[in-house]
Amino acid sequence: MSQTKTLKVRLTLFCILAGIVLAMTAVVTDHWAVLSPHMEHHNTTCEAAHFGLWRICTKRIPMDDSKTCGPITLPGEKNCSYFRHFNPGESSEIFEFTTQKEYSISAAAIAIFSLGFVILGSLCVLLSFGKKRDYLLRPASMFYAFAGLCILVSVEVMRQSVKRMIDSEDTVWIEYYYSWSFACACAAFVLLFLGGLALLLFSLPRMPRNPWESCMDAEPEH
Numbered sequence: 498m499s500q501t502k503t504l505k506v507r508l509t510l511f512c513i514l515a516g517i518v519l520a521m522t523a524v525v526t527d528h529w530a531v532l533s534p535h536m537e538h539h540n541t542t543c544e545a546a547h548f549g550l551w552r553i554c555t556k557r558i559p560m561d562d563s564k565t566c567g568p569i570t571l572p573g574e575k576n577c578s579y580f581r582h583f584n585p586g587e588s589s590e591i592f593e594f595t596t597q598k599e600y601s602i603s604a605a606a607i608a609i610f611s612l613g614f615v616i617l618g619s620l621c622v623l624l625s626f627g628k629k630r631d632y633l634l635r636p637a638s639m640f641y642a643f644a645g646l647c648i649l650v651s652v653e654v655m656r657q658s659v660k661r662m663i664d665s666e667d668t669v670w671i672e673y674y675y676s677w678s679f680a681c682a683c684a685a686f687v688l689l690f691l692g693g694l695a696l697l698l699f700s701l702p703r704m705p706r707n708p709w710e711s712c713m714d715a716e717p718e719h
Contacts, residue, residue: 510696520682523682526678527553527678529676532673542557549678550655553577554577607651611645618644621634642693645685645686649690
C-alpha cells in the first residue's frame with residue numbers, strides 16, 4: 498500500500514475510532530431524551546425525566562417564574578432505575594406506562610448488534626496490521642458501515658418510542674427534546690457509516706490506468 502493511501506486509511510480509522518467512542522457513550526448513557534409533564538399553576542415543583550436505552554431518571558426540580566419545568570440540569574431530588582423489562586424486580590409501576598416495551602427492547606438490542614459489528618471490524622483492523630493482510634480492511638469497512646446503520650435504526654426506534662410516549666394518554670409527559678446522548682448516537686452513525694465506506698474505497702486495489710491494463714498487470718501494493 499502506497500504512503501498516500503496508508504495516510505488516508507489512518508485518517509479514516511481515526512474518524513472511525515471517534516465514531517466508536519461516541520457510539521459507546523450513547524449506549525451506556527441515559528440522556529437520549531428529556532421529558533416534561535403538564536404544569537399545574539399552583540405547584541412549586543415538577544418532576545421531569547430523562548432516559549436512555551436501559552433506564553429512566555426522574556428529577557423533582559423547582560418551577561421558574563414562567564411556570565415551566567426545567568431545565569433538568571437544575572439541582573433536585575433524582576431517582577434512577579432500570580426499565581422494568583430489563584429489571585423484573587423493579588417495584589415502581591411508572592416505567593410500564595412511560596416506556597413502550599417493544600420499542601425499548603428493540604432499540605437496546607439493535608444497539609448491541611452495532612457494538613458487535615464494531616468489535617468484529619476492530620478485530621479485522623488489528624489483524625490487518627500483519628504483513629500483506631491489507632485485504633482484511635475490506636471486511637472491516639463493511640462491519641463498521643453495518644454498525645453505523647444499526648445505530649441509525651436504534652435512533653429511529655428511540656424517536657418513535659418518544660413520540661408514542663408523548664401521544665399516549667397513559668403518560669403525564671407533554672413536552673420533550675432530544676439530549677446529548679441522542680446527538681452522540683447521530684454523530685456515531687455519520688462517522689461509522691461514512692468512515693466504513695471511505696475505508697472500503699481506500700483499501701480496494703488500484704484500478705487499471707489504461708484500457709489494456711488488467712488488474713493482474715497492475716503494480717503490487719506494498
